[in-house]
């Protein structure tokens with residue numbers, strides 16, 4: 001659903017917008033977020049993708065990703081312990 005690129009300056013200024021920071025994406029940006037050490041304007045698609053990638057990275061980082069030899073039932077059974085640990089860290093679980 002890419003937008004057509006304007007061919008002339010007049011066409012560009014008819015619809016003022018900020019392009020998404022992602023290369024080859026010409027959708028208008030909806031927000032500006034800090035990624036590592038730089039700011040980036042992102043469209044909705046790349047905004048969602050950024051946070052999905054971050055959450056997937058955090059699953060591995062905290063050991064919450066499904067292990068290769070683990071069944072879905074075992075994985076689901078293991079998850080409440082992470083919730084308890086999280087609440088213990090913030091002091092809201094005995």
Ligand SMILES: [Zn+2]
Nearest residue numbers: 020025043046
């Ligand atoms: Zn984009």
